[in-house]
Amino acid sequence: MLQLWLRQPSGVARSLLRSQSRLLYTPKLRTHPHNLTRVASLPPVRYLHNSIQKSQEHIPLRQQLKRESKSLKSRKKQRREDEEASRRKWELTVGIEIHAQLNIESKLFSRAATSTSELPNTNVALFDLAFPGSQPEFQVATLLPALRAAIALNCDIQPVSRFDRKHYFYQDQPAGYQITQYYEPFARNGHVDLFDYDGIAAEDGDKVRIDIKQIQLEQDTAKSTEYPPSTQLIDFNRVSHPLIEIITMPQIHTPATAAACVRKIQAILQSCSAVTTGMELGGLRADVNVSVRQRDEAPGSHQYDGVRGLGQRTEIKNLSSFKAVEDAIIAEKNRQIGILESGGVVEGETRGWTIGSTETRKLRDKEGAVDYRYMPDPDIPPLIIGKDLLAALEDTLPTSPDKLVELLVGPEYRLPIEDAKPLIELNDGARLEYYQDVVDIVRSLQGRDPKLNTDLGRTVGNWVLHELGALLTKEEIDWEPELVPAQSLAEIIDQLQQKRITGPTAKVVLSMVLNGDKRPVQQLLEEENLLLRPLSREEYIALAESAISQNPQMVEQIRSKNQLGKLGWFVGQMMRTGEKGRVEAQKANEILQELIMQK
Structure with missing residues (x-):
């Protein structure tokens, strides 16, 4: 090994920059160790030359990204281990x-x-x-x-x-x-x-x-x-x-x-x-x-x-x-x-x-x-609070957030916790009141029919939070209950559950109401010719066979691997090619399963 002694450490950097392939040392630079600082202990020149050449080798981008990804995962793992320790x-x-x-x-x-x-x-x-x-x-x-x-x-x-x-x-x-x-x-x-x-x-x-x-x-x-x-x-x-x-x-x-x-x-x-x-x-x-x-x-x-x-x-x-x-x-x-x-x-x-x-x-x-x-404080007398005041306040105190969560996830509404929490927190509770109004109106329209009311709480929650929420985000509008009155949304959901309109039609009507259409929902559906006119079985089969014939490879994947989840793509094709508002997703799915899986 060669040892380098210099009065100024920066000389090492200057020497390396002057020569990438070899280093030259002058005996004059080496003086007594007691008067100098030991800066570096370097390998032989040929090894240094090889390492410089290696560092200049081209690394493909894909390989570089793979190395960086591996290094990042390693650092994250080490950080987790350090935190756990x-x-x-x-x-x-x-x-x-x-x-x-x-x-x-x-x-x-x-x-x-x-x-x-x-x-x-x-x-x-x-x-x-x-x-x-x-x-x-x-x-x-x-x-x-x-x-x-x-x-x-x-x-x-x-x-x-x-x-x-x-x-x-x-x-x-x-x-x-x-x-x-x-x-x-x-x-x-x-x-x-x-x-x-x-x-x-x-x-x-x-x-x-x-x-x-x-x-x-x-x-x-x-x-x-x-x-x-x-x-x-x-x-x-x-x-x-x-x-x-x-x-x-x-x-x-x-x-x-x-x-x-x-x-x-x-x-x-x-x-x-x-x-x-x-x-x-x-x-x-x-x-x-x-x-x-x-x-x-x-x-x-x-x-x-x-x-x-x-x-x-x-x-x-x-x-x-x-x-x-x-x-x-x-x-x-x-x-x-x-x-x-x-x-x-x-x-x-x-x-x-x-x-x-x-x-x-x-x-x-x-x-x-x-x-x-x-x-x-000598200027303020003691504060005396009577039991009658406390009793009156306790009687008028609103339901606590924890009690509301219990109510919403309970048998009356059956909401998932992911929907219950936002309903309670959004708009200082006004969104929750709106949701409950919609549920009550739908129930009154349907007469609490057990067949229709099984998942009514979840259905209304989906429309209040997700469908209406997505439209508000798209239009960049802040939510207000007057934008889509609870009565209008309830009637849209009722028409959908009664199978008088399809899901896509319900979304179209919701958008129309949000954008200022004041007509009653029933009148709007009739005047815009949006009420569902069910397709016959033969019409469903024709639409399904058309979609199947155009995608034989996907059909074979579904048959050989039993990948029924891919049927949704065919349903979408049938809804696009069929007459708008007439194709029901559930019936389309049933026909597709019958044609694809039974052959």
């Missing part, structure tokens, strides 16, 4: 704090409006600006959506609760403190159940229950807008907008389940009209507390939200989407594991997250209760 060694623990703006028109401690769409600093009372001498006036109406949320989240409502001051000095908080409920919140000891259809991680099984430590009322802060490099504008319209803060116990151990928890809580809050908007419009924000520890680690003296034995936590603030919740937890978990595996110590910090990033970033050291100097 990490999961076996390290336990992730997550607690969530959700801040949700309540559905109410007045602020928490002033009579100013809560609208945030007005011009900046127009919906502001003197107390919102901490004007000297101004006093808080608790607006009783703000309690109603908060109580609906707490009841829907299975909390124990406290008969007496109190407000506290949380001190910190920042430009979005003019008083120098935030009014909240730290010591005696109005709701405690709730829970939310997460199921596999909610999107929890596979390793968490079919169901997970996440306990809610408490729900507290508090006021929102001002909105800050940055204009780099040095300008920041403050809009006080948002100050004192009533919030609830929902604090879960640290019982979540997978990022996907954490995101599912936030998504489920948002759905529950929307179902009971506790909030007006969700994460997508800024009406709900989430902070996540993340810690890791080795699974075989004995419980220590440290404590995380009342649970002993967990690792040092960090808090990631102001996550504004479900994906951000999941991605930020993954990034922070990997960061903490990297620190611990290298022998470091995780510091208690408040960290931030930017969408599209791969790492969390430090914002500041983590504050504690001592730093905030919580103290009872």
Whole structure:
């Protein structure tokens, strides 16, 4: 082996560029090792020459793509193995704090409006600006959506609760403190159940229950807008907008389940009209507390939200989407594991997250209760909640999302879970009401005929979600119930089930109604000559034999391999060549099976 000693390592690169076939060394370059740095240990010149020639060989594109695909699969497999090994060694623990703006028109401690769409600093009372001498006036109406949320989240409502001051000095908080409920919140000891259809991680099984430590009322802060490099504008319209803060116990151990928890809580809050908007419009924000520890680690003296034995936590603030919740937890978990595996110590910090990033970033050291100097607010009396108010709210509370899922997948509607979930979530429940109206109208038209009503729920679900949904997407129209009245869609489905029209005709009529045709469905069918005039058996046979004669190879494949699934292609050919709206797919399929399989 040849050893090269140089005063400047960059000389190696220059030497290689000057000669691809051989390297020349001058004795003058070699001096005493004590005064130089050893840069490289190179193979003999002939081997280096061969390797350069080999690297210049042409590789066919197909072979190159195959190598890259194999390399990608190998990297993915290695990443999965690394993640699994990490999961076996390290336990992730997550607690969530959700801040949700309540559905109410007045602020928490002033009579100013809560609208945030007005011009900046127009919906502001003197107390919102901490004007000297101004006093808080608790607006009783703000309690109603908060109580609906707490009841829907299975909390124990406290008969007496109190407000506290949380001190910190920042430009979005003019008083120098935030009014909240730290010591005696109005709701405690709730829970939310997460199921596999909610999107929890596979390793968490079919169901997970996440306990809610408490729900507290508090006021929102001002909105800050940055204009780099040095300008920041403050809009006080948002100050004192009533919030609830929902604090879960640290019982979540997978990022996907954490995101599912936030998504489920948002759905529950929307179902009971506790909030007006969700994460997508800024009406709900989430902070996540993340810690890791080795699974075989004995419980220590440290404590995380009342649970002993967990690792040092960090808090990631102001996550504004479900994906951000999941991605930020993954990034922070990997960061903490990297620190611990290298022998470091995780510091208690408040960290931030930017969408599209791969790492969390430090914002500041983590504050504690001592730093905030919580103290009872001397200007606000205790909040007393009567049992009669709770009883009235419980009686008027809408059906929970979980109960709706049970109803839709149950014997009355028999919907698959893949259709039940979107019906509940779309358009704040309006799509579900529309679906139920269509089902009821079809049943009234058919007199609950058991032969027609067997899969009525599934049939209507398919038309509401998929057929009508596809048309809306194609036309780039937002769904509104008035576009296709429930009565019209019900009549189309009834005509189809009564075999008075075919499936393609039903889609044509639906498109006509969507595009503004106001005629009753029956009149439209008659005037446009769309009612089904059934083909005779002889006409079906003629159409089938024509399609068969033109595709003998496919016919032989069906016969020899019993590939009945390919009959659908022949059915499509018969519907295209036959008179429009007269070929029924089921009858066409029966004739094709008879002609192809019996010969």
